[in-house]
Amino acid sequence: xxxxxxxxxxxxxxxxxxxxxxxxxxxxxxxxxxxxxxxxxxxxxxxxxxxxxxxxxxxxxxxxxxxxxxxxxxxxxxxxxxxxxxxxxxxxxxxxxxxxxxxxxxxxxxxxxxxxxxxxxxxxxxxxxxxxxxxxxx
Amino acid sequence: xxxxxxxxxxxxxxxxxxxxxxxxxxxxxxxxxxxxxxxxxxxxxxxxxxxxxxxxxxxxxxxxxxxxxxxxxxxxxxxxxxxxxxxxxxxxxxxxxxxxxxxxxxxxxxxxxxxxxxxxxxxxxxxxxxxxxxxxxxxxxx
Numbered sequence: 138x139x140x141x142x143x144x145x146x147x148x149x150x151x152x153x154x155x156x157x158x159x160x161x162x163x164x165x166x167x168x169x170x171x172x173x174x175x176x177x178x179x180x181x182x183x184x185x186x187x188x189x190x191x192x193x194x195x196x197x198x199x200x201x202x203x204x205x206x207x208x209x210x211x212x213x214x215x216x217x218x219x220x221x222x223x224x225x226x227x228x229x230x231x232x233x234x235x236x237x238x239x240x241x242x243x244x245x246x247x248x249x250x251x252x253x254x255x256x257x258x259x260x261x262x263x264x265x266x267x268x269x270x271x272x273x274x275x
Numbered sequence: 276x277x278x279x280x281x282x283x284x285x286x287x288x289x290x291x292x293x294x295x296x297x298x299x300x301x302x303x304x305x306x307x308x309x310x311x312x313x314x315x316x317x318x319x320x321x322x323x324x325x326x327x328x329x330x331x332x333x334x335x336x337x338x339x340x341x342x343x344x345x346x347x348x349x350x351x352x353x354x355x356x357x358x359x360x361x362x363x364x365x366x367x368x369x370x371x372x373x374x375x376x377x378x379x380x381x382x383x384x385x386x387x388x389x390x391x392x393x394x395x396x397x398x399x400x401x402x403x404x405x406x407x408x409x410x411x412x413x414x415x416x417x
Contacts, residue, residue, distance in 0.1 A: 147373035151408055155384065159406040163386065167402070217403060223392065225401010235398040242393075242400060254401055258389055267386065271406075275384055 155220040158274045164214040164222035166270035170263045171224070172212055175253060177203035197246035200253055207234040208241070208253070225254060384408055 180202045182194035188204075195202045203209065211226035211234055226238045244250035257263050389402045 144373055150373065155406040155408065158384070159386075159404065163406065164404065167404075218405065220407060221403055221405040223399075223401050223403045225392075225399065227399040227401055230398055238400055239398065254391055258391060258402060267404075271384065271386070 152219050156216065158271065159220055159222045160214065160216045162270045162274040163267050164224045166266045167224045167257075167263055168212055168214050170260075170266040171253070171257050172209055174200045174257070174260070174262070175203060175208050175212075195251055197251070199251065200256060201241050201251040205233075205237070207237055210234070211238065 177192060180193045180195040180199050182196040182199070182202070184193050188194065188202075192202065201208065207229075208226065210229045213225075213228040215223045215227060217223045226234075230238075240249055241251050242254055384406060386404050386406055389404045391401075392403050393400045
């Protein structure tokens, strides 16, 4: 069995490298794709009278339709560990926005729940965006 | 002869086969071994993933792949997909020469599976993801 003689400076450099990639490349790519998904257009739900002409609400299997823009305003990326990033609705969280986000994520579909974060976790486009960002960065 | 026995029987690999760092790989018996030029610019990594032996040529740290199954070579542009799926993303192999003073380390930069978080205090809600270097194998340089 080979013996390891660790080089602490090498591990520190690797950690810094990974931190830069997750915060500046991979997480922003995920956020950008999620932002695209929750931006206005391309839904197949109800056409409410209060919505602009041609803008439909989301159906239960879709990301929520953009109405106020609050969701997109809340979307951001933050480093939360040396090589860990958070991507999600984490900024500009006023009472109205929080209510909206919690409702969208946790209410049942018939009451408007669309689970944007859980949907993002298994979204192939987001997966691909993150993969591409990682590949390009290395 | 299983893949582990096969790899350890290859003289150039010196009988050294290292299991990947993360247990989810071990569950499926996936393993990787590598030999490469000391400057890290070229070499060979062998990836066993239960269904077949995959041999990956390393050139400048990026894999140009082919698959070898039952003695037959087949084009396989995604030789590492099997392992990478376990950690959500595919990622290129890298050889790190500076982590130890006497071994080069083969691994790949991968993300952890993404986790949903919700902080009831701040109401922040999203995904956390960690980037890590999964060590697949190491190779004695000196």
